[in-house]
Amino acid sequence: MTAAIIVGLLAAGGTYLVLQRGIVRIALGFVLLGHAATTLLMAAGGVARRDVPFAGGSGAMADPLPQAFGLTAIVISFGVTAFLLTLAFRSRDALGHDDVEDRSIPEDRVVGPDHDRRLGAHPRDHLPMTSRDRP
Amino acid sequence: MSQLLILPFALPLVAAALCVLWREHRAAQRALTYTSLGVVIAIGLGLVRVTRDGGAIATDIGSWPGGLAIIYAVDGFAALLLVTTASVAAIGLAFAIGRGEDRHPLFLALVNVLLAGVFGSLTTADLFNLFVSYEVMLIASYVLLTLRGGRRQTRAGAIYLAVNLLASTVFLLGTALLYGVVGTVGFGELAGVAASDPRAAIGAGVVVVAVAVKAGVVPMHGWLPRAYVECGPAVAALFSGLLTKVGVYTLFRLYSVVFAGDPDWRPMLLLAAGVTMVVGVIGAIGRGDIRGILAFHMVSQVGYLILPLGLWTTAAVTAGLVYLLQYLAVKAALFMAAGAVETLTATGSLARLGGMVHTRPMLAVAFLLPALALAGVPPTSGFVGKFLLILAAFEAGAYLLGAIAVIVSFFTLLSMIKIWNGVFWGEPTPEVTHEHTEGPVGLAVPTGTLRPSSPPTSPLVARGRAAELIAPALSIGVAAVLVGLAAPALIDLVAPAADALLAPDAYLEAVTSA
Numbered sequence: 001m002t003a004a005i006i007v008g009l010l011a012a013g014g015t016y017l018v019l020q021r022g023i024v025r026i027a028l029g030f031v032l033l034g035h036a037a038t039t040l041l042m043a044a045g046g047v048a049r050r051d052v053p054f055a056g057g058s059g060a061m062a063d064p065l066p067q068a069f070g071l072t073a074i075v076i077s078f079g080v081t082a083f084l085l086t087l088a089f090r091s092r093d094a095l096g097h098d099d100v101e102d103r104s105i106p107e108d109r110v111v112g113p114d115h116d117r118r119l120g121a122h123p124r125d126h127l128p129m130t131s132r133d134r135p
Numbered sequence: 136m137s138q139l140l141i142l143p144f145a146l147p148l149v150a151a152a153l154c155v156l157w158r159e160h161r162a163a164q165r166a167l168t169y170t171s172l173g174v175v176i177a178i179g180l181g182l183v184r185v186t187r188d189g190g191a192i193a194t195d196i197g198s199w200p201g202g203l204a205i206i207y208a209v210d211g212f213a214a215l216l217l218v219t220t221a222s223v224a225a226i227g228l229a230f231a232i233g234r235g236e237d238r239h240p241l242f243l244a245l246v247n248v249l250l251a252g253v254f255g256s257l258t259t260a261d262l263f264n265l266f267v268s269y270e271v272m273l274i275a276s277y278v279l280l281t282l283r284g285g286r287r288q289t290r291a292g293a294i295y296l297a298v299n300l301l302a303s304t305v306f307l308l309g310t311a312l313l314y315g316v317v318g319t320v321g322f323g324e325l326a327g328v329a330a331s332d333p334r335a336a337i338g339a340g341v342v343v344v345a346v347a348v349k350a351g352v353v354p355m356h357g358w359l360p361r362a363y364v365e366c367g368p369a370v371a372a373l374f375s376g377l378l379t380k381v382g383v384y385t386l387f388r389l390y391s392v393v394f395a396g397d398p399d400w401r402p403m404l405l406l407a408a409g410v411t412m413v414v415g416v417i418g419a420i421g422r423g424d425i426r427g428i429l430a431f432h433m434v435s436q437v438g439y440l441i442l443p444l445g446l447w448t449t450a451a452v453t454a455g456l457v458y459l460l461q462y463l464a465v466k467a468a469l470f471m472a473a474g475a476v477e478t479l480t481a482t483g484s485l486a487r488l489g490g491m492v493h494t495r496p497m498l499a500v501a502f503l504l505p506a507l508a509l510a511g512v513p514p515t516s517g518f519v520g521k522f523l524l525i526l527a528a529f530e531a532g533a534y535l536l537g538a539i540a541v542i543v544s545f546f547t548l549l550s551m552i553k554i555w556n557g558v559f560w561g562e563p564t565p566e567v568t569h570e571h572t573e574g575p576v577g578l579a580v581p582t583g584t585l586r587p588s589s590p591p592t593s594p595l596v597a598r599g600r601a602a603e604l605i606a607p608a609l610s611i612g613v614a615a616v617l618v619g620l621a622a623p624a625l626i627d628l629v630a631p632a633a634d635a636l637l638a639p640d641a642y643l644e645a646v647t648s649a
Contacts, residue, residue, distance in 0.1 A: 072263075
């Protein structure tokens, strides 16, 4: 019951934040949603289904599978959150803000290399990727 | 043989790691990528041979006891898709290299990660491992999409990332719900649970919604046309051949195994297929750029691809597989032709193009053949797939869906003619006559240039380089015609795989006994 309430609160908060316009808020929303999913995975575990995984073990064991799932999910969501924040940083750098509903960029204009070239003139677009790449 | 099943997932990951190490040696990166792809294609062909009579093959990783091991399994459907996706990826990479899009030192490493995710999704027989493979694939795609680093890419990347991240979270929630009910995530134990247990059906349904987002099924399609017009042309070709098709594959797999072809779901699937076909094709009418039209047609074609799920007869699934296998290559070829036009003329806007049939006749052919295949005009492969599919729909009594499929085909042809008229016919426009022979090709903004002293872009050497841009699309176009002419052989090859999907006994036995 506690887990269900926690999942509900996290999902509600996460959904609210994901529906915001700034990328940073969206990133925070996904952090909350990720926690909701992990908590749900934990709540889905049960030990009655199979024997203790290691021979010779005894006593009450936690279900190991959801923990492995949860760990994997946490690592993945951590990596993606890092990328999302990098994108927010990049967005501030290229656009001046992190609003995903920016109307100042025309929607249905030409695409292709000419567009790159126009943008390519902007010195800030040449962001070095690592310290090693820096001139 | 079964131990080799891990290689399609593992090899590209190893290649990706080595590509990062050797990021200053582009020739080594290319050789490495093509070697790993070649091995995967060879393994895929071997698997097609092993599974050609409807059999399946499986292996478990780590030899954990029942329900704990991660199982990799391949049946005819997965083997055929493995070969097709790997081949299309090889051709798409040739286009990327011809365009110089791999100038970014991490491009090939990222493509390898993407391929690992795709092949992993095709071969895994474990729901959670499927989630992980999806994430591997998507993380690479996030970076590839925003690699150009411009303002529009950043914005499109934010939308693409947010939608797919939400879908991934929903996928995870569905997996957790399913695990809570069944206590395992292996396909062997999940067989038919959604048909017998309503609680499991809720969990599986949540997973299906998440996969439908990634497949681009209406109403979860909005991200697709926004993302595919913004990434590099070669990246768009790779994405179109790989990403959404993996979603479609997963839908087939889930419906075959977890839902055991439960007929109660078919009306909903038919509805989704019909709405997807119509909405996609209507969206394409409003677009005035090549890639925008192609991207909306991609949504529309997903409707055709999931139509067999709603019919679920032998004829329909056979037709669906034929359609999927050829469509995957054809769509990538169309994006490559569009990319070649954009590279040569520096625009993708129909209003600013015209008369390219005079300046680039081979490019016109390279666009025309896959375009006819997409619309389903004989004697191309698209005609075979569409004809069989529509026939199967009428045979199964789905007259409305069959009629919609026919009408949408006409609109598809209309859109292809619109592109043809806009780009290739008429008087040559200034953009066409003055090709950017000295302009930058590929990544105009190589954000990670290794040697800042070297110029960030290289000039396109007039005629010789143009062949590299046109040849990949042309080869697929010719192949589409050849496959169309040799259709009975393809149908014979695909029919056992379709039977194995309808009655996945061999697959389940291989999975449970692995």
